[in-house]
Amino acid sequence: MLRRTLLRNGALAALAGSLWRGSCEPAGVSPAARTTPAGPQAPYGPLRPPNTDGLALPEGFSSRVVARTGRKVAGLRWHPAPDGGACFPDGDGWIYVSNSEVPVVGGASALRFGADGRVREAYRILSGTDVNCAGGATPWRTWLSCEEVERGRVFECDPYGTRSARPRLAMGRFKHEAAACDPEHEVVYLTEDEPDGCFYRFTPTDWGDLTEGRLEVLCGEGREVRWRKVPQPAALHQQTRHQVEQARHFNGGEGCYFSGGVCYFTTKGDNKVWAYDAERSTLEVIYDRHSPLTGVDNITGTPAGDLFVAEDGGNMEINVITPERLVVPFLRLDGHGRSEITGPAFSPDGTRLYFSSQRGRSGVREGTDGHTFEVTGPFRAASG
Template sequence: MSHKTLPRTGPLLAGGDGLYGPIGRPGESGLALPQGFAGRVVARSGAKVAGLTWHAAPDGGACFPDGDGWIYVSNSELPLLGGASALRFRAGGDVIDAYRILSGTDLNRAGGATPWHTWLSCELGHRGRVFECDPYGVRAARPRLAMGRFRHEAAACDPERQVVYMTEGEPDGCLYRFRPGDWGDLTEGTLEVLCASGRWRPVPSPAALLRATRHQVEEARHFDGGDDCHYVGGVCYFTTRGDRGLWAYDAGGSTLERLCEGVRAVTAAPSGDLYVARDAGRARIDLVAPDRSVAPFLRLVGHDDVELTGPAFSPRGDRLCFSARRGRTEGLTFEVTGPFRA
């Protein structure tokens, strides 16, 4: 894999038809894709898939290796009943198993994968927690309380600096990073918040019993509703729901840049290409190439007022999974296959 990433500075530019050519006519599922790509629905909220009733309000997701196949994990943004479920795929794409990996938690909106193949499921509720889950369904999920009690949205691991970035779903939320005492063990560590100066400061009381974490450090920088985030190539990309922004925090240079508007979720292919899900009403995923050109990659036609969530690539980079949800009841989980570039 080439792992090309965006240049460190410069605006995002419209890129015409992009790397894969124009988008074609929608298929039976409503997916409109470039030539050579195909898509299908692999799970529907309220319907059985491999014996499991797929959850409502599918949100953040990630893929994990599983022998010749892979696993896709998806959160559920339901109050008190949220949690997360997993789909197990054979190498050819057949779904052979589905199971819960977390239950009885509150508003599990986004999250993030770790390099040691666990899933961090984040609660958006008041004094929300981060749960470390086993995508293979063997070990019970565990709360990681040292990572703070706040309205958690998403998490992204930076193996170079051995920290976990986290967003906060508040109108004046912060960008945090958790520095574990031992990389690979999230039970203990230091919670830090990004400040206006570009420096990180420790949060005095991550448990936030008396004062919210975002108000404990006076010089903390605030964002309008932190949302999804993804780390790749030395940069933590994150979105803000309130002002619909896509941001890039360059971890090496400690610089922050706002890249564009109207982005709901973000992921990266193994090639380093960014794929951004546009906010509600647009129902499309755009591709951001390393030269910073932006072009539509897929559209979802005939599904009004849906929100695209949980985009994630399979370990080999040849399949893209994501969900389309309408409120907290309806949801479809899709898989797209095709000649994604390496």
């Protein structure tokens, strides 16, 4: 059973639980993260030399490329600029969904894996949308795909490919980045990728139905924070982030991940990782450095309490922030220096990590060389 993360006096409650609930479960870490060399004291040990995929991984881990932009996988031509992603259970297998961060035809695609790890099927779950960046999974097993454009929308998609995607306009029209569900308080947290962006929460009228509800913005400059209602979430002329005078502004909101009563989110403009304690309405910075983690972006976690934070640029790493407040590289991708790492997500059993190199080795902004990877190995299990 998951236990609430405590951010009081730097204490941390160990977290446990089933990973299959997706982005609305696991992970926990206390403030004042510190760095350590990736030696024996690190959770997975030092990185080995890069393998044939260009991935430097710890001992015991292996990788493969499961999809590449422009190439067919299970009959589907994989989309350009793969970005935010999530995994969902599917019988004896699982599904990985991935956004496409390109204009006009962005949308999202899905890979259906069998129990043996082979891709059984690939298909589109969203089409004709604009610059779909990150998003988040819901407890009722849908995917929230977010448009990172002026007056962007959130689309609720069916990862199983049976129902059409629907826009959720009550969640606001702004430059959406990521979303994370809080099933304890029945709200969805949202980040905004602007230099003066805001951090939002959406409370649906009925939990499980995002058609209607109340959008609020985080306010307050200190540790103690509060929420104020956004008067016109879909206003044509007044930006959402400028409608509430007391709103707190963040420099480039990026990834967003909820676990154990805490919503973690990143801000790329100042390279920080934040932790909002929903029970106490407090806000902490848990990472505020420029080494080893640079260009903080997408974020996910594990039942062991580890946060996995991907870099946009930097030296193309995914770093782990452990419950012991250590920050260490988990993997490094060589030969993709003009790209960014996107869409980290764990399979339901926690043994496989999926992510993409959005622009691949070519570095072309349109993402015509995107690589989607799978890393398999002995990820730490939940404690307790």
